Amino acid sequence: MPKQVDHRERRETIARALWRVVAQRGVAHLTLREVAQEAGISHGALQHYFASREEMLSFAMDFASEQTSQRVGRGLHELGDRPHPRDVLRLMLTETLPLHADARATSRMNAAYVLEALHDENIHARARDGMTQGRALVEQLIRQAVADGHIHPDHDPVTETDLLLALTGFTPLIELDVVKPQEALTAIDHYLDRLFTKNDHGPKRARKSPARP
């Protein structure tokens, strides 16, 4: 195996160990020492891959974002050649929610990272940049959906983007069993049905009237 690949794989193994520490023991245990133990390597070996806790955290977060993007990519592939923007947005939103094991791991990593960002300027800047890029992608999709007539033009793309992103607030509700996964999906589908005009995506009302007067 080429050395570069081996190095990368080792870092990913460590990142997954870090996710397990966050999920199973909590952020209070998120130290180089605990992660080394979870990954089954020595503290010294860990430092060969990550010079600091912050560097390790940032890699683990980048890796989590990558994994989420890959899941969305696979979902997009399943949606076929010209996926409906409603289905694309649904996929992007639901893959950030803790609805299955992989998404739960990356979602918990994300929650830990946001908390770390509150008291670390570098992490704050990185987290903000990552989330701002994601936000821009959603806004672009919504603007295109308005231009293509899928969303009624009286919707403001900025506001609709912010509201869609805010619905990631289902995460703690699902994690704490306050809202069941199926209830969250029902609510999200309901929300998206309202956002998209009925003429091209309403199973019940076919072009009877636009979504809003």
Add this chain to the structure above:
Amino acid sequence: MPKQVDHRERRETIARALWRVVAQRGVAHLTLREVAQEAGISHGALQHYFASREEMLSFAMDFASEQTSQRVGRGLHELGDRPHPRDVLRLMLTETLPLHADARATSRMNAAYVLEALHDENIHARARDGMTQGRALVEQLIRQAVADGHIHPDHDPVTETDLLLALTGFTPLIELDVVKPQEALTAIDHYLDRLFTKNDHGPKRARKSPARP
């Protein structure tokens, strides 16, 4: 000062010190020792008030919920004798967002508590119960608003409650400067305007048509 009050006040002082540790140094520093240092008391003195880290955390979270309720209570008082349900829901939602110093402190405490709940059964049960109670209150308000004709009866109260609660997802977006506080408020107002029928709360369209066809 009666001893009971003094004890309570001391616990509140410690809870606030705990919030500061969470916000300024992170959950990784959330130990009895660090909180004692922040509160300016000895580790032994702290243990006089809290037997364990979990007990301290639970008190700090209960105190945060109490503080949020009190802010909502004061806001309700300002809304007058018969507040409009839209304004009540807006108040309950916005007071959970980090839009000012007090709300930021309790919001960060809440985020830390949710993360702790992932790996601690007792905290999970307490957090779930607290949030389920809050959810029930919101659902009751929405059901009443439907009964009173403020919300169109084709809205499902369970789904609308879940969506409103999910909008607390503005918290990380605001904390990371991805969405500005004013943008979040604009989006929330827009959302509530759509939820409530226009006949009793539409500044622009007075009883021209209901919110949805």
